[in-house]
Amino acid sequence: MLKNDLILQNPLRLMGYKAEEILTPGGFGAVLARAGVGKTSFLVQLSLNSLLKNKNVLHISLDDPVNKVNLWYREVLSRIADQHNIEQTNQLVETILPHRFIMTFRVEGFSVPKLEERLSDLTEQNIFSPQMLIIDGLPFDESIYEPLSQLKTLAQKNSLYVWFTMRTHRDETMGPDGIPTRLIKVADLFEVVVQLQPEGKEIHVKALKGEGADSDHPSLLLDPATMLIKDQTGR
Amino acid sequence: MENNIQKVRNIGISAHIDSGKTTLTERILFYTKRIHAIHDVKGKDGVGATMDSMELEKERGITIASAATFCKWQGHEINIIDTPGHVDFTIEVERSLRVLDGAILVLCSVGGVQSQSITVDQQMKRYKVPCLAFINKCDRSGANPLRVINQLKEKLGHNAVAMQIPVGLEADLTGIVDLVIMKAIYFDGDNGEDVRIEEIPDNLIDEALQKREELIDAASMFSDELMEAALEDQVTEDLLISAVRSGTLARELTPVFMGSAYKNKGVQPLLDAVTNLLPCPSDVENEALDMEDNEKSVILSSSPDDDLVAFAFKLEDGQYGQLTYIRVYRGTLAKGMTMVNVRNGKKFKVGRVARMHADQMEDIGKIDAGYIGALFGIECASGDTFASPGMSLTMTSMFVPEPVISLAIAPKDNKSQINMSKALGRFTKEDPTFRTHVSDETKETIIEGMGELHLEVYVERMRREYDAEVSTGKPRVAYRETITRKAQFNYIHKKQTGGAGQFGRVAGYIEPIAEEEFLFENKITGGSIPTQFISACEKGFRQSLAKGPKMGFPVTGVKIVINDGASHAVDSSEMAFQSAARGAFKEGYAKAGPVIHEPIMKVVVETPTEFQGAVMGSLNQRRGMIVGAQDEGPMCSIESRIPLSEMFSYSTVLRSLTQGKAQFTMEFNAYKQVPQQIMEELVEKAREEKKNVA
Numbered sequence: 006m007l008k009n010d011l012i013l014q015n016p017l018r019l020m021g022y023k024a025e026e027i028l029t030p031g032g033f034g035a036v037l038a039r040a041g042v043g044k045t046s047f048l049v050q051l052s053l054n055s056l057l058k059n060k061n062v063l064h065i066s067l068d069d070p071v072n073k074v075n076l077w078y079r080e081v082l083s084r085i086a087d088q089h090n091i092e093q094t095n096q097l098v099e100t101i102l103p104h105r106f107i108m109t110f111r112v113e114g115f116s117v118p119k120l121e122e123r124l125s126d127l128t129e130q131n132i133f134s135p136q137m138l139i140i141d142g143l144p145f146d147e148s149i150y151e152p153l154s155q156l157k158t159l160a161q162k163n164s165l166y167v168w169f170t171m172r173t174h175r176d177e178t179m180g181p182d183g184i185p186t187r188l189i190k191v192a193d194l195f196e197v198v199v200q201l202q203p204e205g206k207e208i209h210v211k212a213l214k215g216e217g218a219d220s221d222h223p224s225l226l227l228d229p230a231t232m233l234i235k236d237q238t239g240r
Numbered sequence: 241m242e243n244n245i246q247k248v249r250n251i252g253i254s255a256h257i258d259s260g261k262t263t264l265t266e267r268i269l270f271y272t273k274r275i276h277a278i279h280d281v282k283g284k285d286g287v288g289a290t291m292d293s294m295e296l297e298k299e300r301g302i303t304i305a306s307a308a309t310f311c312k313w314q315g316h317e318i319n320i321i322d323t324p325g326h327v328d329f330t331i332e333v334e335r336s337l338r339v340l341d342g343a344i345l346v347l348c349s350v351g352g353v354q355s356q357s358i359t360v361d362q363q364m365k366r367y368k369v370p371c372l373a374f375i376n377k378c379d380r381s382g383a384n385p386l387r388v389i390n391q392l393k394e395k396l397g398h399n400a401v402a403m404q405i406p407v408g409l410e411a412d413l414t415g416i417v418d419l420v421i422m423k424a425i426y427f428d429g430d431n432g433e434d435v436r437i438e439e440i441p442d443n444l445i446d447e448a449l450q451k452r453e454e455l456i457d458a459a460s461m462f463s464d465e466l467m468e469a470a471l472e473d474q475v476t477e478d479l480l481i482s483a484v485r486s487g488t489l490a491r492e493l494t495p496v497f498m499g500s501a502y503k504n505k506g507v508q509p510l511l512d513a514v515t516n517l518l519p520c521p522s523d524v525e526n527e528a529l530d531m532e533d534n535e536k537s538v539i540l541s542s543s544p545d546d547d548l549v550a551f552a553f554k555l556e557d558g559q560y561g562q563l564t565y566i567r568v569y570r571g572t573l574a575k576g577m578t579m580v581n582v583r584n585g586k587k588f589k590v591g592r593v594a595r596m597h598a599d600q601m602e603d604i605g606k607i608d609a610g611y612i613g614a615l616f617g618i619e620c621a622s623g624d625t626f627a628s629p630g631m632s633l634t635m636t637s638m639f640v641p642e643p644v645i646s647l648a649i650a651p652k653d654n655k656s657q658i659n660m661s662k663a664l665g666r667f668t669k670e671d672p673t674f675r676t677h678v679s680d681e682t683k684e685t686i687i688e689g690m691g692e693l694h695l696e697v698y699v700e701r702m703r704r705e706y707d708a709e710v711s712t713g714k715p716r717v718a719y720r721e722t723i724t725r726k727a728q729f730n731y732i733h734k735k736q737t738g739g740a741g742q743f744g745r746v747a748g749y750i751e752p753i754a755e756e757e758f759l760f761e762n763k764i765t766g767g768s769i770p771t772q773f774i775s776a777c778e779k780g781f782r783q784s785l786a787k788g789p790k791m792g793f794p795v796t797g798v799k800i801v802i803n804d805g806a807s808h809a810v811d812s813s814e815m816a817f818q819s820a821a822r823g824a825f826k827e828g829y830a831k832a833g834p835v836i837h838e839p840i841m842k843v844v845v846e847t848p849t850e851f852q853g854a855v856m857g858s859l860n861q862r863r864g865m866i867v868g869a870q871d872e873g874p875m876c877s878i879e880s881r882i883p884l885s886e887m888f889s890y891s892t893v894l895r896s897l898t899q900g901k902a903q904f905t906m907e908f909n910a911y912k913q914v915p916q917q918i919m920e921e922l923v924e925k926a927r928e929e930k931k932n933v934a
Contacts, residue, residue, distance in 0.1 A: 107868030126853030
């Protein structure tokens with residue numbers, strides 16, 4: 006029951022997506038923002054949204070150790086629970102834990118074949134079969150095209166939804182649609198691109214690509230105090 | 241005793257079994273003139289090495305218990321803490337590692353980085369102990385120090401860099417080339433005590449130059465000055481050493497030394513390195529916890545003039561009575577002063593203060609901050625913190641987890657019986673997580689602890705150190721019972737079988753609580769149960785908790801509220817209300833959805849990445865839930881939550897899965913409900929046991 010309450014109140018629904026999932030199976034989504042704006046928090050919320058629907062999420066972090074990622078989940082979940090006056094956070098954590106698997110790599114040690122190997126370790130032994138992949142901290146530099154296309158093949162083969170964080174820089178040149186020019190080459194691989202844009206005291210969640218981009222739905226905000234997604238009315 | 245903290249080194253020597261740790265220590269003591277003759281570990285003179293002070297150790301040529309010993313080199317005072325090599329992460333190993341500021345990792349030049357070196361290295365990493373490596377046994381056939389350096393890089397992920405190269409190898413090993421001073425060093429005299437410095441032999445000049453360049457490259461990452469000097473080709477010894485030291489203290493560089501302790505080669509330069517490269521106590525930040533401020537961490541100054549904070553890290557029963565090894569972190573511990581044991585608040589006067597040298601000792605008047613010493617006849621447990629009166633700082637958290645596993649033990653004969661009780665007395669003092677009691681039902685001695693391995697180590701120690709042969713039963717998991725919903729009770733206890741009758745009625749409800757083990761609340765109004773019987777009611781309920789009605793496990797997480805009852809002017813008594821409460825508990829409990837809880841452990845396996853899949857499979861098979869996998873270069877660590885009952889003999893399974901290259905740590909995480917199917921199995925097992933007893 007707790008889970009259902011939270012699913013219904015998830016503000017992501019307001020982003021203008023008609024389908025249950027924002028991405029199609031095998032699809033890529035990216036969250037763009039400068040350092041420290043809230044990319045990880047945003048992705049953890051996307052992940053929690055799936056976890057609450059009993060979908061399996063594999064969270065891959067190239068920046069943080071397992072404990073820290075775990076802490077992110079606990080924090081975000083307890084803030085969401087606080088917001089909705091739900092007391093039994095522990096019970097909630099227990100129900101989502103079996104659906105989540107955290108994998109961390111060092112940036113230099115990460116490669117798609119390695120990930121594939123780990124993934125088959127998990128699936129072949131029936132330990133864990135992910136439906137969604139969160140990849141946090143992948144450096145989007147000149148050499149990104151090849152690993153991304155490998156990942157695309159992997160995602161399509163396994164019908165995975167994949168979300169990435171993408172760090173942008175202050176002096177970055179942007180294309181006409183707001184997507185950094187260095188990503189133009191790989192932009193086709195992504196169905197949805199969302200940007201977290203600090204404006205004054207607020208952080209706006211703007212859809213740069215995907216259904217939300219041209220919808221006339223109110224844009225979402227990321228509350229800088231709690232790092233939680235909310236709509237313009239504050240819900 | 242001198243008083244310059246910059247010149248103190250508290251170090252450990254860690255190594256794989258048989259890589260020559262004790263021989264190296266013996267040579268160190270000889271060259272520092274603490275001993276005047278060298279006795280080899282398995283020597284023919286029957287004396288044995290000095291650090292191996294226990295009979296058994298001398299006999300078998302291995303070091304079992306840890307001892308702290310002290311020596312002097314080039315004006316520096318070095319305390320060598322002989323760290324236990326066993327893998328099991330008991331509190332004791334943890335404490336030994338805690339008092340080290342730096343370490344020498346000894347590796348065999350033939351065997352290289354072996355699985356236990358991996359374990360030892362992990363321990364160092366966990367406690368952030370800076371270390372340097374010594375590649376021993378370069379005189380053995382098949383010796384290849386350069387291969388070992390590569391293994392240090394590949395298998396342990398160290399940024400290892402050679403500080404020396406050997407002059408000759410295997411049987412031809414004659415000395416070493418020091419890459420800092422660019423000279424060859426030879427060791428003359430019967431015991432290698434005369435160090436002779438010569439020019440580098442021609443055939444080694446090219447190799448030495450190349451290796452020196454590598455060394456400067458690696459070291460210049462830690463010093464801009466050195467980098468500039470290197471560009472101008474003006475590297476000085478001091479610059480190079482200070483850069484290597486910075487890298488070592490940050491644990492980002494591992495300087496590698498080499499030689500053969502047995503053949504007396506390379507030990508003196510290693511001692512120089514200990515004084516030059518490893519940290520002194522004031523280089524290391526030590527934290528204490530403030531008991532009066534919610535265990536908030538406090539950084540300790542290393543000043544000898546501040547209030548005292550000292551830590552007892554090892555107890556030993558020796559020829560001088562109980563000896564407490566102690567490290568002073570702050571202030572000065574002097575004979576005759578008064579100090580407090582922070583754990584129990586007991587004050588006492590310091591008697592003899594000594595410095596230990598394996599099994600000999602030397603009286604000293606005081607121990608300054610940063611130093612290690614020993615006290616006599618102090619009533620304490622290891623892990624206790626001593627402080628000046630009025631202070632509430634402690635070096636370790638006071639939180640002691642409840643034991644999760646128990647084992648019945650029985651002595652094999654009378655002598656063992658006496659020794660066993662001595663051993664148990666000592667172990668319970670040393671380790672607060674190890675407990676013992678005699679079972680009311682079976683009259684067996686039960687030992688309790690934090691895991692199977694934990695108990696096994698103590699049983700083994702009973703055999704080895706106390707000569708107590710004991711047989712052990714099967715390990716048992718400490719299950720618990722609790723309830724899942726609120727339920728009412730209304731129970732009348734009535735007995736009229738001649739003599740004084742008994743009457744009492746207790747009514748109220750029972751409900752689950754998460755935060756506490758047991759809570760009793762009295763909401764009786766109007767005196768339906770007279771006040772003098774309320775405590776009897778609470779007593780009755782408490783009695784019921786010891787053995788749950790469902791399966792006989794202790795009951796926890798229960799709140800009981802009484803709000804009504806009845807008494808009789810003549811027949812009501814304390815006894816009657818205790819019985820009534822027990823009856824009421826049974827009645828309420830049965831309706832409150834009782835369940836069994838089992839201890840869930842946090843299990844972290846550190847394994848070479850190639851075995852990751854197999855290890856995850858093995859964890860998954862044990863009703864485990866894998867939280868995550870962390871890739872750390874050549875190794876990866878897998879964190880999981882697994883019921884303790886599934887973890888029996890896991891060490892054997894893990895060893896065979898990974899060729900002994902993985903290790904795991906296990907600690908208590910939480911109590912969780914046992915799945916229905918497992919509960920049925922437990923009920924069945926309990927029924928069968930009952931039948932067998934009958």
